[in-house]
Amino acid sequence: MSTTLDPTDTGVSTAAIPVTHPLVPLQAAEIRTVKQVLGDAGLLGETVRFVYVGLEEPHKQVVLSFTAGDPIERRARVMLLDRATGAGSDHVVSITERAVVGSVQLDSRTQGQVPIIDEEFEDIEKYLLDSTEWIAAMSSRGIDPAKVRAVPLSAGVFGHEDEVGHRLCRVLAFHQDDGADLPWAHPIDGVVAYVDLTEGRVTKVIDEIELPVPADRGEWDAAPHGAPAPRTDLKPIEITQPKGPSYSIDGNEITWADWTFRFGFDVREGLTLHTLSVADGGVQRPVVYRASIAEMVVPYADPSPVRYWQNYFDQGEYLFGRYTNALELGCDCLGEIQYFDAVIADEQGEPRVMKNAICMHEEDFGVLWKHTDMFNGMAETRRSRRLVISFFLTIGNYDYGFYWYLYLDGTIELEAKATGIVFSSAYRGPEGFSTEMAPGLGAPFHQHMFSARLDMAVDGTTNTVSEVDAVRVPMGPENPWGNAFRQQKTVLATEAEGARLADNLKARVWHVTNPNKKNYLGQEVGYALHPEGQPALLADPSSSIAARAAFATKHLWVTRYDEAQRYPSGDYVNQNPGDAGLPSYIAGNRPIEGEDVVLWHTFGLTHFPRPEDWPVMPVDYAGFKLKPVGFFDRNPALDVPSGTKKSHCCSGD
Numbered sequence: 001m002s003t004t005l006d007p008t009d010t011g012v013s014t015a016a017i018p019v020t021h022p023l024v025p026l027q028a029a030e031i032r033t034v035k036q037v038l039g040d041a042g043l044l045g046e047t048v049r050f051v052y053v054g055l056e057e058p059h060k061q062v063v064l065s066f067t068a069g070d071p072i073e074r075r076a077r078v079m080l081l082d083r084a085t086g087a088g089s090d091h092v093v094s095i096t097e098r099a100v101v102g103s104v105q106l107d108s109r110t111q112g113q114v115p116i117i118d119e120e121f122e123d124i125e126k127y128l129l130d131s132t133e134w135i136a137a138m139s140s141r142g143i144d145p146a147k148v149r150a151v152p153l154s155a156g157v158f159g160h161e162d163e164v165g166h167r168l169c170r171v172l173a174f175h176q177d178d179g180a181d182l183p184w185a186h187p188i189d190g191v192v193a194y195v196d197l198t199e200g201r202v203t204k205v206i207d208e209i210e211l212p213v214p215a216d217r218g219e220w221d222a223a224p225h226g227a228p229a230p231r232t233d234l235k236p237i238e239i240t241q242p243k244g245p246s247y248s249i250d251g252n253e254i255t256w257a258d259w260t261f262r263f264g265f266d267v268r269e270g271l272t273l274h275t276l277s278v279a280d281g282g283v284q285r286p287v288v289y290r291a292s293i294a295e296m297v298v299p300y301a302d303p304s305p306v307r308y309w310q311n312y313f314d315q316g317e318y319l320f321g322r323y324t325n326a327l328e329l330g331c332d333c334l335g336e337i338q339y340f341d342a343v344i345a346d347e348q349g350e351p352r353v354m355k356n357a358i359c360m361h362e363e364d365f366g367v368l369w370k371h372t373d374m375f376n377g378m379a380e381t382r383r384s385r386r387l388v389i390s391f392f393l394t395i396g397n398y399d400y401g402f403y404w405y406l407y408l409d410g411t412i413e414l415e416a417k418a419t420g421i422v423f424s425s426a427y428r429g430p431e432g433f434s435t436e437m438a439p440g441l442g443a444p445f446h447q448h449m450f451s452a453r454l455d456m457a458v459d460g461t462t463n464t465v466s467e468v469d470a471v472r473v474p475m476g477p478e479n480p481w482g483n484a485f486r487q488q489k490t491v492l493a494t495e496a497e498g499a500r501l502a503d504n505l506k507a508r509v510w511h512v513t514n515p516n517k518k519n520y521l522g523q524e525v526g527y528a529l530h531p532e533g534q535p536a537l538l539a540d541p542s543s544s545i546a547a548r549a550a551f552a553t554k555h556l557w558v559t560r561y562d563e564a565q566r567y568p569s570g571d572y573v574n575q576n577p578g579d580a581g582l583p584s585y586i587a588g589n590r591p592i593e594g595e596d597v598v599l600w601h602t603f604g605l606t607h608f609p610r611p612e613d614w615p616v617m618p619v620d621y622a623g624f625k626l627k628p629v630g631f632f633d634r635n636p637a638l639d640v641p642s643g644t645k646k647s648h649c650c651s652g653d
Contacts, residue, residue: 020068020072021072022057022066022072025343026053026074031345034349035050035350037095037100038078047084048080052077052267053076053344053349060289060563072096077092080114088106088108089114091103112575115268115317115319120197124169127200128173128193131193133193140210143175147175151396152195154169156545157577167575170192171194173191184424185216185441185615187214187424189426191205211428213426214426216439245361254389256406259276259278263340265357266292268316268320269294270292273290273291273292275289286457287410287456288457289456290455291455293414293452294600295313295551296313297549301445302432307425313548314400317573324342325391327358328356338360342358360389361387363385365383367383367384368640380642382637392417397422401619402416403417410632411627414452428442448622449602453567454599455598460517461596462596463596464514466489467489469507470486492510494590495559495585496586496589499557508531510531511527512526520633529601529625538606548580550569557600558597558598560590560595565585607620
């Protein structure tokens with residue numbers, strides 16, 4: 001999928017992947033077909049915009065039973081917005097049959113709205129300049145409205161009757177003195193505008209309080225600190241693979257070491273991984289059918305009248321995959337790099353190439369295993385390496401990187417990296433809900449909560465999930481000296497039982513095992529999900545955000561596989577009143593023991609900003625691991641060769 005551009009084709013890649021497998025990503029020609037089919041069906045018009053276009057993946061069993069040469073029906077899912085009416089719709093298009101095979105008209109009062117599009121944001125400052133209330137609020141502060149940068153943000157749902165059924169956003173403002181100035185350094189706090197995106201007007205301005213606009217500039221090299229002199233004591237680190245990388249690429253299928261998987265790219269989820277399997281004794285054994293980050297929400301802690309509503313679903317409300325960066329060698333990735341372009345649909349329904357959207361490379365990862373033995377003289381060391389496949393995006397003020405790692409010992413890891421610029425406010429004092437980062441400049445407390453959807457297939461699709469705790473054994477006949485502790489395993493038998501919290505005091509993990517497959521010791525083969533165990537959603541359980549981001553109230557949810565259940569907060573997140581997604585998925589409380597199960601894992605950061613996070617935040621990390629537990633009969637990395645003499649880590653003859 002690494003592509004070249006044809007200048008005669010408006011920037012759309014001509015190096016398409018042959019559609020030889022159901023999970024090959026949508027191609028540019030297929031996107032054009034989708035648009036034509038919808039137009040022929042009378043579903044398009046001058047005011048209709050494409051919000052989402054993605055591959056409608058077949059049912060898992062269809063994919064697993066597929067063999068090369070079988071016929072492939074290609075389908076796309078499409079969300080449309082009529083800007084003139086605010087009406088949203090959801091369609092399934094058969095590309096193969098060139099027909100619309102499913103359509104849903106959204107009821108905005110009960111289901112919410114389709115995601116916000118860029119075109120809507122582009123009009124916001126014009127709407128503000130047409131509002132006498134907004135102009136008056138700026139004038140009372142002595143601010144030239146022409147130097148105000150509007151930040152339109154998702155509205156949420158807070159029980160305001162006059163907002164029901166309306167397509168809205170809420171707008172905070174920042175002052176920008178000149179083209180080089182960083183507006184985030186100058187929040188115009190105490191005032192917010194409510195905008196009806198369909199009517200194209202400001203419906204309300206809440207002017208709570210006039211607060212001083214912080215004056216210090218925020219560019220990383222600006223006064224009062226200025227740019228530090230570049231360091232001269234850091235010598236180059238050069239990473240080379242003179243014989244090339246160890247992976248092989250066939251379309252969207254990757255093989256590396258014992259691992260084989262496919263990758264995709266979805267404008268809502270970003271990078272997706274599919275059919276991950278690991279070779280063991282010449283047999284490819286499945287581990288995960290599909291893995292993705294299926295949602296993320298950033299809830300803020302400031303309860304003031306102009307900020308209480310701040311909580312953003314960067315996927316369900318904004319489709320964060322469309323903001324993916326074009327990665328650059330030596331900056332985002334380092335070493336022997338393979339880039340892949342991604343093709344998405346723009347708001348006119350035309351294919352658009354996102355250059356270098358995905359980065360893949362190998363990297364050294366220290367010691368894999370090592371022992372020096374006092375009895376037999378063994379002195380062996382093996383170095384670890386991992387395959388990295390990643391993407392990075394910028395959405396508003398924040399930048400996020402998502403890195404999937406595959407290891408030689410069978411471990412799978414996801415690491416989310418958060419950087420960029422923290423969302424700023426005026427600082428209201430130490431009793432408030434923000435940190436002072438610069439004179440008069442605050443940064444409200446907030447969380448970054450991610451939901452990983454892990455469609456498991458541990459040695460097949462018959463899996464059982466158990467909660468495993470470390471527990472003390474009470475002192476007594478079984479434990480006379482008080483030193484004993486053991487594992488306590490509790491099978492999660494139903495979906496209601498599968499909604500769980502992490503507990504680091506118990507070293508809690510969750511085992512996904514296959515009751516039909518045993519290792520040579522007679523144990524069920526499995527993988528363990530190791531959570532970081534950071535706080536779940538800190539908002540009050542009765543709050544709006546707790547209802548809308550219910551997934552974030554638990555670290556784990558386990559559901560029966562259902563091809564229609566893709567997103568933890570439901571299909572339509574924007575202005576959805578809540579209880580969609582996982583609460584509705586588990587309402588039937590289906591049995592999950594020995595079934596085809598999906599894990600939904602919540603992880604993330606609780607951010608109390610520091611002065612060190614300004615003006616640009618150093619990367620903060622969050623993630624999880626999937627580690628084999630009884631999946632292999634012994635250490636699967638015993639075949640890794642020792643380092644050669646005269647290498648980076650060895651010297652001598």
